[in-house]
Amino acid sequence: xxxxxxxxxxxxxxxxxxxxxxxxxxxxxxxxxxxxxxxxxxxxxxxxxxxxxxxxxxxxxxxxxxxxxxxxxxxxxxxxxxxxxxxxxxxxxxxxxxxxxxxxxxxxxxxxxxxxxxxxxxxxxxxxxxxxxxxxxxxxxxxxxxxxxxxxxxxxxxxxxxxxxxxxxxxxxxxxxxxxxxxxxxxxxxxxxxxxxxxxxxxxxxxxxxxxxxxxxxxxxxxxxxxxxxxxxxxxxxxxxxxxxxxxxxxxxxxxxxxxxxxxxxxxxxxxxxxxxxxxxxxxxxxxxxxxxxxxxxxxxxxxxxxxxxxxxxxxxxxxxxxxxxxxxxxxxxxxxxxxxxxxxxxxxxxxxxxxxxxxxxxxxxxxxxxxxxxxxxxxxxxxxxxxxxxxxxxxxxxxxxxxxxxxxxxxxxxxxxxxxxxxxxxxxxxxxxxxxxxxxxxxxxxxxxxxxxxxxxxxxxxxxxxxxxxxxxxxxxxxxxxxxxxxxxxxxxxxxxxxxxxxxxxxxxxxxxxxxxxxxxxxxxxxxxxxxxxxxxxxxxxxxxxxxxxxxxxxxxxxxxxxxxxxxxxxxxxxxxxxxxxxxxxxxxxxxxxxxxxxxxxxxxxxxxxxxxxxxxxxxxxxxxxxxxxxxxxxxxxxxxxxxxxxxxxxxxxxxxxxxxxxxxxxxxxxxxxxxxxxxxxxxxxxxxxxxxxxxxxxxxxxxxxxxxxxxxxxxxxxxxxxxxxxxxxxxxxxxxxxxxxxxxxxxxxxxxxxxxxxxxxxxxxxxxxxxxxxxxxxxxxxxxxxxxxxxxxxxxxxxxxxxxxxx
Numbered sequence: 092x093x094x095x096x097x098x099x100x101x102x103x104x105x106x107x108x109x110x111x112x113x114x115x116x117x118x119x120x121x122x123x124x125x126x127x128x129x130x131x132x133x134x135x136x137x138x139x140x141x142x143x144x145x146x147x148x149x150x151x152x153x154x155x156x157x158x159x160x161x162x163x164x165x166x167x168x169x170x171x172x173x174x175x176x177x178x179x180x181x182x183x184x185x186x187x188x189x190x191x192x193x194x195x196x197x198x199x200x201x202x203x204x205x206x207x208x209x210x211x212x213x214x215x216x217x218x219x220x221x222x223x224x225x226x227x228x229x230x231x232x233x234x235x236x237x238x239x240x241x242x243x244x245x246x247x248x249x250x251x252x253x254x255x256x257x258x259x260x261x262x263x264x265x266x267x268x269x270x271x272x273x274x275x276x277x278x279x280x281x282x283x284x285x286x287x288x289x290x291x292x293x294x295x296x297x298x299x300x301x302x303x304x305x306x307x308x309x310x311x312x313x314x315x316x317x318x319x320x321x322x323x324x325x326x327x328x329x330x331x332x333x334x335x336x337x338x339x340x341x342x343x344x345x346x347x348x349x350x351x352x353x354x355x356x357x358x359x360x361x362x363x364x365x366x367x368x369x370x371x372x373x374x375x376x377x378x379x380x381x382x383x384x385x386x387x388x389x390x391x392x393x394x395x396x397x398x399x400x401x402x403x404x405x406x407x408x409x410x411x412x413x414x415x416x417x418x419x420x421x422x423x424x425x426x427x428x429x430x431x432x433x434x435x436x437x438x439x440x441x442x443x444x445x446x447x448x449x450x451x452x453x454x455x456x457x458x459x460x461x462x463x464x465x466x467x468x469x470x471x472x473x474x475x476x477x478x479x480x481x482x483x484x485x486x487x488x489x490x491x492x493x494x495x496x497x498x499x500x501x502x503x504x505x506x507x508x509x510x511x512x513x514x515x516x517x518x519x520x521x522x523x524x525x526x527x528x529x530x531x532x533x534x535x536x537x538x539x540x541x542x543x544x545x546x547x548x549x550x551x552x553x554x555x556x557x558x559x560x561x562x563x564x565x566x567x568x569x570x571x572x573x574x575x576x577x578x579x580x581x582x583x584x585x586x587x588x589x590x591x592x593x594x595x596x597x598x599x600x601x602x603x604x605x606x607x608x609x610x611x612x613x614x615x616x617x618x619x620x621x622x623x624x625x626x627x628x629x630x631x632x633x634x635x636x637x638x639x640x641x642x643x644x645x646x647x648x649x650x651x652x653x654x655x656x657x658x659x660x661x662x663x664x665x666x667x668x669x670x671x672x673x674x675x676x677x678x679x680x681x682x683x684x685x686x687x688x689x690x691x692x693x694x695x696x697x698x699x700x701x702x703x704x705x706x707x708x709x710x711x712x713x714x715x716x717x718x719x720x721x722x723x724x725x726x727x728x729x730x731x732x733x734x735x736x737x738x739x740x741x742x743x744x745x746x747x748x749x750x751x752x753x754x755x756x757x758x759x760x761x762x763x764x765x766x767x768x769x770x771x772x773x774x775x776x777x778x779x780x781x782x783x784x785x786x787x788x789x790x791x792x793x794x795x796x797x798x799x800x801x802x803x804x805x806x807x808x809x810x811x812x813x814x815x816x817x818x819x820x821x822x823x824x825x826x827x828x829x830x831x832x833x834x835x836x837x838x839x840x841x842x843x844x845x846x847x848x849x850x851x852x853x854x855x856x857x858x859x860x861x862x863x864x865x866x867x868x869x870x871x872x873x874x875x876x877x878x879x880x881x882x883x884x885x886x887x888x889x890x891x892x893x894x895x896x897x898x899x900x
Contacts (some may be wrong), residue, residue, distance in 0.1 A: 100373065102352065109348075121388075122388035129397075132422045133397060150282075159272075159276065162177075164299070171290050173281075176201065176279065177195070177196050179266050183259070190259050191257060191614075202260075209229060230251065331433065338433065370445055378430045378431045383427075385430060386426045474505065474508035482500075485838065501838070505827075517534075518537065543781075550824050551831070552828075558832025560836075561864070563840055575752050577637060579752065580636045581718025583734070583748070596740075597717065604722045605730065606630065609717045611712040612625045612712060612713055617666075623697050625698070625715075626700055626704070639686045640687050641663075642687070643670055643671065650700070656674075656684060656700045657700075658686075658687055658696075658697070661697070666696075672684050727747050727748070778874060785875055806884060810881075817876035821873075833856075840852045
């Protein structure tokens with residue numbers, strides 16, 4: 092067996108370029124998959140560290156539909172034997188300086204050890220000192236820096252890096268005093284160790300409900316980010332699948348080139364099973380080498396992309412993710428496992444071909460024939476079946492998994508149909524061709540279709556993915572920019588820190604005849620989930636600009652005069668709320684829904700009510716900011732300058748509309764850096780797959796090119812026709828991939844986004860981007876065809892004449 096294996100490996104010494112292509116293709120596919128898995132693993136490890144240290148991620152909790160739990164209820168349950176830990180949550184501060192306060196019982200809270208360790212490290216306080224020292228708080232370093240105003244307060248805030256941004260953790264007595272909510276609790280964490288024979292909850296606290304997960308600020312961030320990581324995984328899997336086409340083409344080429352070696356080994360008595368075992372061991376060894384290279388490349392790629400992913404997760408979800416990368420056994424084994432599995436899958440056809448070749452030693456060199464009518468029929472039925480299955484799943488399924496399964500059916504079905512469609516187009520082109528040369532080119536291209544099938548499928552998937560994801564991102568960006576313009580109805584925004592400062596700004600605006608738009612809010616809970624209720628004033632600017640996606644004809648009149656509310660798309664989608672329904676907003680507060688508005692980038696539920704309605708239910712709502720519109724004849728800059736001079740407000744507390752818009756768009760663009768990088772890499776992999784296919788076809792092309800050369804067509808002309816054929820395949824594949832990509836974009840915008848984030852997005856078309864992508868596709872095909880074309884130009888006439896050496900006169 093060792094000698095057989097050495098003989099089989101001897102082929103790679105004679106074909107180093109082919110070996111490089113094989114290892115590079117598999118390494119690139121493994122690198123893309125490993126990079127995505129490394130990023131996901133690092134993010135999940137950060138989530139697990141935070142959950143483990145804080146101890147609340149998968150812990151059930153008791154909540155009240157009314158939003159608050161009375162202290163007496165907690166005492167009654169504790170006396171009945173229930174092991175609970177009380178939590179009080181609320182917003183503290185004004186505007187940009189506001190943070191979420193989370194009050195806990197230090198003696199029973201699962202995250203108390205992390206609090207005690209931080210207090211002991213920074214303040215030399217034990218648990219007793221932590222309880223006895225007034226006003227001790229914990230926050231992550233960024234939040235701590237924002238809250239530090241003087242040395243006395245800085246000494247009371249300790250760093251706890253695992254906390255999410257804008258969250259302050261403290262003893263419940265401290266938070267109770269700061270929020271002025273004595274005797275109120277937000278929820279009760281159900282501790283793991285409960286005694287037996289507990290009295291039923293319905294007997295002691297019938298108004299409380301058990302939630303399966305703690306969805307408060309310290310809940311498992313993996314819940315919110317699951318859709319983000321699923322999207323990354325799907326992209327990585329697609330890139331890996333496209334890369335396997337390179338491997339398959341290289342392996343099949345090596346089998347064809349080793350026909351003589353295989354024939355000789357069989358004549359020496361080597362069994363078919365020994366040959367197949369040798370090929371299998373060869374594939375495993377190559378997979379391990381290429382997989383190791385891919386892991387190194389993937390690690391480097393993940394290191395480049397992780398900072399942008401971390402910024403995205405922190406910005407969109409408040410998830411604590413480190414920007415550093417660690418070598419983890421999970422994604423290393425995943426990368427090697429995928430490399431082995433992918434290589435064996437790609438080599439399956441080679442094993443079958445080797446078995447057939449070894450049993451028929453006298454068989455002539457295999458040359459792919461045209462697609463037969465039965466093969467075309469099978470491909471059409473298979474493709475239509477997969478597309479139909481995907482459409483059924485998308486129509487009747489629910490959830491992200493159903494969305495991706497349906498999407499996979501559509502894309503795989505279209506990939507299967509690419510050969511029948513191209514065959515039909517080439518058949519029509521041959522009939523329409525005006526010259527014999529072009530007729531031969533079309534007929535010869537049809538002959539090459541079976542050998543190029545995998546690379547054309549890879550190119551189709553890569554182009555469709557680029558069109559679909561690019562359309563989704565660009566549509567999202569255009570919608571987001573319009574949405575920002577609509578939401579920022581004022582020209583200047585002032586962040587106020589105290590109620591007195593807020594009243595001073597409002598009086599100043601009235602004297603200046605500037606329009607003021609104060610934005611108040613109150614945080615509560617709805618169906619055991621966080622809910623923010625905004626109170627807005629009755630101003631025509633809201634009616635003209637606020638983005639409503641569904642509404643009643645008199646929505647604004649009902650909001651300000653009929654006690655109605657507006658809900659965001661997330662709430663409408665998750666709770667099944669429709670325009671015209673009546674919903675319970677809070678204890679004793681029921682209101683009809685007059686409109687649904689778009690709210691991109693926010694994972695939580697929101698409601699808009701009129702300011703008087705909010706104040707009737709919440710006597711002291713929090714003032715988020717004050718929007719100001721300058722009077723006629725005054726610019727935004729002049730208004731900001733007057734604010735700074737007249738009211739002694741710092742410039743950092745004054746934000747103009749364009750600055751907020753620019754910052755938001757910058758954050759948005761950074762969010763999709765990873766998607767853009769994977770898009771380009773997938774297209775590069777598809778171009779690599781075309782190169783391996785063209786090289787594998789090269790040895791079989793001479794018998795087809797020699798007669799045409801002998802009829803008087805020069806090698807330069809043949810090389811030009813070969814290059815033209817490659818570009819033709821790329822253009823036809825692009826034309827077929829364009830509608831598939833638009834279908835992919837529609838599914839991403841209307842199914843995947845809806846399931847993952849709770850909002851729909853309008854779809855826009857971008858012909859300019861398609862033209863650029865067509866140029867990139869042609870460039871990839873041209874570069875892939877360059878090596879075979881140069882070989883043909885340098886080919887000696889004697890080699891072409893050698894094709895006729897066995898012909899008899």
